[in-house]
Amino acid sequence: MSTSAGSVLDLDGVQVRVRNGPVVIDEVTLDLRRGEIVCLVGESGSGKTTTALAAFGYCAPMLTISAGRISVDGEVLDDAVDFAAIRGSLISYVPQNPSTALNPSMRVADAIADTMRAESIEGGNRHTRAIEMLGRVGLPATEDFGQRYPHQLSGGQQQRVCIAAALASRPKVVVLDEPTTGLDVVTQGRILDELLRLRDAEHVAMLYVTHDLAVAAQIADRVVVMYGGFVVEEGPTEEVLRRPRHPYTRGLMSATPDHVVSRVLEVMPGIPVDIAARPPGCLFAPRCDQKVASCDVDFPLLEWVATQHQVRCPEWSRTELVDWAGSAAKAAELASDLSRPVVLEVRGLSAEHRTRRGDVVAASGISFALRQGECVALVGESGSGKTTIARVVAGLHPTWDGHLLLGGEPLAAKARRRTREQRRRVQMVFQSPSDALNPRHTVAQALIRPAMTLRAMSRAAAELQVESLLDAVGLPQRYAARYPRELSGGQRQRVAIARALAADPEVIICDEVTSALDVSVQARILELLRDLRQERQVSLLFITHDLGVVAAIADEVLVLEKGLICESGKTADLLAAPEHDYTKKLLSAAPSLSEAIGVWDASGG
Amino acid sequence: MSTATSVARGSRAILSGVLRSNSGRIGFVLLCLAVVIALFGGFVAPYDPYATLGVPGAPPGNGHALGLDFIGRDVLSRVLFGGRSTLLLAGLATVVTYTLGGAIGLIAGFSRSKLDSLLMRSVDVLLSVPALLVILLLITAFGSTPVVLVCAAALVLLPGVARIVRSATLEVSTRGYVEAATARGEPTRSLLLREILPNISGIVTADLGLRFSWAIILIASVNFLGIGIQPPTADWGVMVSENRVVIASNAMAVVGPSVVLAVLVIAVNLVGDAYVRQLDRSGGSQ
Numbered sequence: 034m035s036t037s038a039g040s041v042l043d044l045d046g047v048q049v050r051v052r053n054g055p056v057v058i059d060e061v062t063l064d065l066r067r068g069e070i071v072c073l074v075g076e077s078g079s080g081k082t083t084t085a086l087a088a089f090g091y092c093a094p095m096l097t098i099s100a101g102r103i104s105v106d107g108e109v110l111d112d113a114v115d116f117a118a119i120r121g122s123l124i125s126y127v128p129q130n131p132s133t134a135l136n137p138s139m140r141v142a143d144a145i146a147d148t149m150r151a152e153s154i155e156g157g158n159r160h161t162r163a164i165e166m167l168g169r170v171g172l173p174a175t176e177d178f179g180q181r182y183p184h185q186l187s188g189g190q191q192q193r194v195c196i197a198a199a200l201a202s203r204p205k206v207v208v209l210d211e212p213t214t215g216l217d218v219v220t221q222g223r224i225l226d227e228l229l230r231l232r233d234a235e236h237v238a239m240l241y242v243t244h245d246l247a248v249a250a251q252i253a254d255r256v257v258v259m260y261g262g263f264v265v266e267e268g269p270t271e272e273v274l275r276r277p278r279h280p281y282t283r284g285l286m287s288a289t290p291d292h293v294v295s296r297v298l299e300v301m302p303g304i305p306v307d308i309a310a311r312p313p314g315c316l317f318a319p320r321c322d323q324k325v326a327s328c329d330v331d332f333p334l335l336e337w338v339a340t341q342h343q344v345r346c347p348e349w350s351r352t353e354l355v356d357w358a359g360s361a362a363k364a365a366e367l368a369s370d371l372s373r374p375v376v377l378e379v380r381g382l383s384a385e386h387r388t389r390r391g392d393v394v395a396a397s398g399i400s401f402a403l404r405q406g407e408c409v410a411l412v413g414e415s416g417s418g419k420t421t422i423a424r425v426v427a428g429l430h431p432t433w434d435g436h437l438l439l440g441g442e443p444l445a446a447k448a449r450r451r452t453r454e455q456r457r458r459v460q461m462v463f464q465s466p467s468d469a470l471n472p473r474h475t476v477a478q479a480l481i482r483p484a485m486t487l488r489a490m491s492r493a494a495a496e497l498q499v500e501s502l503l504d505a506v507g508l509p510q511r512y513a514a515r516y517p518r519e520l521s522g523g524q525r526q527r528v529a530i531a532r533a534l535a536a537d538p539e540v541i542i543c544d545e546v547t548s549a550l551d552v553s554v555q556a557r558i559l560e561l562l563r564d565l566r567q568e569r570q571v572s573l574l575f576i577t578h579d580l581g582v583v584a585a586i587a588d589e590v591l592v593l594e595k596g597l598i599c600e601s602g603k604t605a606d607l608l609a610a611p612e613h614d615y616t617k618k619l620l621s622a623a624p625s626l627s628e629a630i631g632v633w634d635a636s637g638g
Numbered sequence: 639m640s641t642a643t644s645v646a647r648g649s650r651a652i653l654s655g656v657l658r659s660n661s662g663r664i665g666f667v668l669l670c671l672a673v674v675i676a677l678f679g680g681f682v683a684p685y686d687p688y689a690t691l692g693v694p695g696a697p698p699g700n701g702h703a704l705g706l707d708f709i710g711r712d713v714l715s716r717v718l719f720g721g722r723s724t725l726l727l728a729g730l731a732t733v734v735t736y737t738l739g740g741a742i743g744l745i746a747g748f749s750r751s752k753l754d755s756l757l758m759r760s761v762d763v764l765l766s767v768p769a770l771l772v773i774l775l776l777i778t779a780f781g782s783t784p785v786v787l788v789c790a791a792a793l794v795l796l797p798g799v800a801r802i803v804r805s806a807t808l809e810v811s812t813r814g815y816v817e818a819a820t821a822r823g824e825p826t827r828s829l830l831l832r833e834i835l836p837n838i839s840g841i842v843t844a845d846l847g848l849r850f851s852w853a854i855i856l857i858a859s860v861n862f863l864g865i866g867i868q869p870p871t872a873d874w875g876v877m878v879s880e881n882r883v884v885i886a887s888n889a890m891a892v893v894g895p896s897v898v899l900a901v902l903v904i905a906v907n908l909v910g911d912a913y914v915r916q917l918d919r920s921g922g923s924q
Contacts, residue, residue, distance in 0.1 A: 428820075448820055448822070449820075451823065456821065456822060456823045459821075460821075461817070463814030463817060464814070465814060468813040469815060470814075470815055471815040471832075471836075473836040473837060483822055486822050529818075536822075
């Protein structure tokens with residue numbers, strides 16, 4: 034029925050379940066036409082990757098494709114032999130992490146040639162084709178480059194090699210699983226442009242998995258939004274993102290940070306549905322602000338709301354549009370106040386950091402001041418030295434030059450050399466929620482320790498304040514007895530923030546604290562940090578690579594390029610009118626939802 | 639206090655994880671059996687293990703289930719008595735190894751300075767000398783007392799433990815919670831014992847079985863060679879060695895102690911493997 038002319042990939046009612054367990058994805062129907070990019074969008078656990086893998090008959094070992102029909106280029110495939118025959122020739126795959134996807138002992142030309150083995154091309158020709166493929170994905174098409182090993186390439190180059198390998202045997206469909214997630218924005222921008230060019234030049238259909246709606250806005254012809262293993266909304270990108278009809282799509286959009294329109298992010302209530310415990314009615318009902326009584330009972334069907342736009346929500350007509358202007362006005366309220374005292378001052382700071390690969394990241398001539406209750410963001414790509422600066426301030430990076438003043442007093446290099454009071458006043462929250470907390474300590478233990486060591490509280494007094502700390506970060510009291518492995522990533526990051534608060538600090542250094550989190554969770558953490566600034570007058574030194582996040586939280590921005598501040602200023606001014614070339618490059622490469630929608634509005638009316 | 643509770647929680651988790659697989663269950667039962675025999679077998683031994691009771695090398699029969707040894711002592715009684723020395727010495731050697739090697743590994747991995755190279759290069763020197771040569775040298779120099787045996791075995795096993803603990807420490811000490819504790823100005827002792835040690839205990843425990851079985855083999859070999867525990871003491875390694883002369887008339891005099899020794903080592907390995915498997919399943923050091 035849904036098979037239209039030119040359809041190269043057709044999934045009809047596909048269901049994947051855990052063997053003898055719950056379904057992971059169900060009723061997934063989608064089709065890809067020649068030369069079309071379809072984005073599968075959703076947060077972790079939404080089933081988007083499972084769907085993408087099912088497109089070529091693959092699923093994780095404990096899963097099984099239990100129902101539905103999958104056809105590639107008009108042929109229905111229903112057993113392992115069928116799928117094995119088409120993989121690599123009709124349909125190919127680009128995995129998320131290029132550094133582990135490439136065989137480290139294989140030269141890149143060989144890696145690309147390897148994917149053409151299924152075809153009857155002679156060895157020599159395969160090699161020539163491989164070199165030619167390098168050129169087609171924007172790499173040097175030279176013998177010399179083909180002879181390199183993956184470790185000699187940058188992350189972006191590795192991903193291009195993966196894409197070249199996927200395209201080498203001229204497949205009809207390429208499945209890409211978050212291909213730019215680990216890359217810098219500038220590199221991401223180049224890869225996205227390259228994919229658009231390849232779509233037009235080679236007429237390949239692409240199924241592109243991403244958690245980032247702004248990326249989808251930039252690249253997709255159509256988007257498919259998934260939640261809890263079901264498609265909840267599907268349609269042409271422009272149509273869906275200008276007029277989202279499912280409250281989940283709308284919620285994701287409102288939670289997506291945007292550097293073009295600075296605004297307060299809206300927070301979706303509740304937590305993502307657990308596939309092992311789906312509610313009887315609409316999966317999104319427990320989090321939905323427009324639900325009616327029937328939503329808790331009846332499982333909604335996909336409805337057509339426009340010629341190509343389907344939504345799994347009977348109340349779709351009540352979904353409001355995303356309010357760009359109103360939320361932007363709210364953001365302006367949080368302007369910083371120059372009359373406030375300076376808490377932390379960094380003057381002429383230089384520091385070096387040697388990475389494991391032996392590269393040297395050097396920050397030099399860094400100067401900035403952080404006022405009470407203010408948020409200063411350090412922005413830059415990886416290797417720009419932003420984390421090194423954060424670690425110097427936290428007392429974790431022992432060798433540096435320059436001046437570091439906390440409340441006018443100089444700070445020693447090593448945390449241990451600082452006074453207890455100084456250590457108390459500066460706290461740090463780390464990037465990775467998975468290792469921010471000691472797995473052997475309960476939440477309560479993690480929160481008691483800083484109060485005891487830094488505020489000289491007795492154990493009893495420290496235990497008393499656990500309750501208020503959990504309250505401050507919006508976690509229920511029962512979490513006090515839990516171990517980190519019993520918490521989600523967002524919850525762990527909240528505990529890490531509570532641990533920083535336990536010391537009653539004046540400055541909190543946030544090192545990429547939201548980069549590992551889903552957008553809806555990120556929006557909540559950012560909201561929490563804003564509240565803390567207002568209620569406790571805490572200052573934030575916020576390290577991030579995401580300009581959208583900067584727009585959502587920071588008063589002032591420092592843009593770092595290779596260890597030097599290339600531009601700094603008030604967030605709104607800097608984002609609206611960047612002066613330095615590097616800032617311009619960063620801004621133009623960063624995908625923006627509002628910009629994409631603005632362009633459509635201007636062109637389409 | 640918290641360390642003690644987490645250790646208690648840890649050991650319960652270890653046991654239930656081990657018992658989840660068949661090989662783990664078999665290993666655990668065999669291990670209990672071998673340990674009970676080794677430690678308490680003497681209490682149920684039918685005869686005095688040192689009394690000469692009949693014809694040397696008499697085959698099983700006449701109330702002697704495993705026959706008589708090369709000077710006419712009851713083999714079964716000697717097997718029941720003979721595990722205690724090996725098991726205790728190997729156990730002690732393992733404890734000493736982990737205390738020393740663990741401390742060296744922790745300090746080396748945590749310091750990230752010249753101390754690291756200094757400690758690890760010294761350990762490498764130990765590693766470069768053949769194990770038996772180390773033991774022979776020590777015994778020749780200090781005599782074959784239990785203390786020397788334990789120290790010699792510990793010295794041989796120490797480099798491996800130090801290396802494993804060091805690499806685990808290196809990895810864990812870059813984690814956010816260790817950094818957070820460092821930024822709080824926690825003293826080194828607290829960083830090592832509160833933040834790092836509990837989180838490498840999984841990896842260390844996984845290695846323990848292997849080291850312990852090596853210690854058993856090492857001690858038994860030394861005894862077999864006649865440079866460890868001295869006759870007439872009842873000991874499995876010694877028995878295998880001294881009864882070789884009567885292997886034709888009463889093979890059980892050699893097979894008996896060999897079998898219990900083998901069962902002990904295999905059981906330790908089965909339990910160790912089962913633990914490693916469950917560690918892999920639960921994903922890392924937790």
